[in-house]
């Protein structure tokens with residue numbers, strides 16, 4: 370299980386490997402994967418750099434043909450890829466299948482954009498002159514991706530990078546190397562020329578080497594605020610272009626006129642889907658005190674009945690978290706919350722009974738969480754939901770916007786004026802009304818506000834502002 374450089378699968382130069390295990394069953398060894406260092410990154414950037422001129426010259430419409438073929442290959446291998454996602458990431462098979470569908474939609478949307486990579490023609494100041502703008506690919510890009518969406522996130526970076534005419538080095542999370550390998554296999558099978566898409570498996574050392582290589586024109590990163598900041602600062606001297614999609618501490622507001630049945634269903638989906646490990650996850654419910662007890666009673670009944678299980682178990686409602694670090698972080702967050710006065714409504718423990726040895730956390734609801742406590746301000750990235758009280762709409766918006774992050778914002782109300790006021794006031798990038806606070810479309814910008822995002826949005830036509838740069842031209846004839 371290797372790196373992919375210039376069209377060849379090869380081990381790390383050092384020969385070192387890292388063992389990848391199934392987080393839902395630690396006795397299941399997924400495989401040994403290359404543990405790359407700076408020399409491997411240099412070789413991958415060499416290949417991407419050499420492949421760039423021919424790929425750039427091909428033009429977007431011919432490049433789109435590779436994406437369309439990749440869509441067909443991925444569709445044919447969808448079950449295999451979904452099984453790999455569940456095995457190494459832990460999410461339930463249905464969720465993994467949904468991720469494959471999302472990746473297919475990204476390929477479909479991005480290939481279609483080939484005929485819409487437009488510039489403009491503008492009036493000129495002189496006679497017999499045309500002024501126009503057009504886009505050019507920025508060059509070799511480094512794509513550093515996390516483990517929570519091991520297929521969809523790399524796909525929404527690789528697909529636009531390649532369509533734009535960039536060549537790429539993908540450095541996936543060391544916790545999900547198999548899915549990244551399958552993604553690269555799909556592109557290879559689709560006829561991507563050698564060197565256009567390269568894969569380097571590894572950790573921080575490989576990521577840092579990518580950032581440091583002066584031939585890399587841009588880094589697109591999804592992950593924690595701390596690492597996003599380190600990448601941005603690490604590249605600042607050479608004015609490295611970065612696109613950073615970082616954390617979230619997302620609020621779902623429940624006003625006193627909300628449909629509580631729909632709100633509870635949305636909260637469960639947003640807080641516990643993918644075991645809460647998504648940047649847009651609902652991690653705070655901000656509930657009006659007038660409906661708080663009723664909402665908590667319903668949440669208690671529904672959440673305590675959820676069945677924790679391995680992702681391949683069709684009866685499981687929630688799978689494991691991805692690794693020991695996440696497990697420890699969830700349990701520590703609960704302990705910290707209780708220490709500042711929050712109460713556990715349900716969950717809050719490691720789940721072991723009837724389960725293989727793995728990283729299982731019971732889905733957790735905490736009530737009476739102070740709005741300014743650490744757990745209400747910092748990302749947990751796991752199935753731990755904080756319920757915070759509010760008194761009316763203005764208080765709900767104040768609390769929702771009190772965090773440094775701004776990924777998603779959601780409101781449940783039947784009052785249309787409140788819906789629009791909330792859309793106006795949320796300091797967050799992705800907004801939802803009377804529906805779960807997670808989920809996105811390939812054609813809508815995927816991004817946050819404040820410290821959740823830096824640089825151009827992902828997905829959508831706005832993504833071209835990362836992978837391309839503008840030229841303006843004046844032609845006198």
Ligand SMILES: NC(=O)C1=CN([C@@H]2O[C@H](COP(=O)(O)OP(=O)(O)OC[C@H]3O[C@@H](n4cnc5c(N)ncnc54)[C@H](OP(=O)(O)O)[C@@H]3O)[C@@H](O)[C@H]2O)C=CC1
Pocket residue numbers: 513514515516517541542543571572573574575576577580591592593594596597599600603614615616617647648748749750
């Ligand atoms: N916004 C989001 O969608 C996501 C947010 N997260 C957040 O991040 C936390 C930690 O998860 P983790 O997967 O470790 O994510 P990180 O953001 O910490 O790391 C992501 C990747 O970047 C690498 N890396 C670390 N330092 C650098 C650097 N200076 N330059 C380049 N690459 C670097 C990491 O290597 P190494 O593993 O060796 O550190 C890893 O492969 C989660 O708990 C969650 O809060 C995680 C996933 C997604």
Ligand SMILES: O=C(O)CCC(=O)C(=O)O
Pocket residue numbers: 517518522591592614646647648649650807808809
């Ligand atoms: O929640 C989603 O749909 C995408 C999540 C995401 O981009 C992330 O967690 O990094």
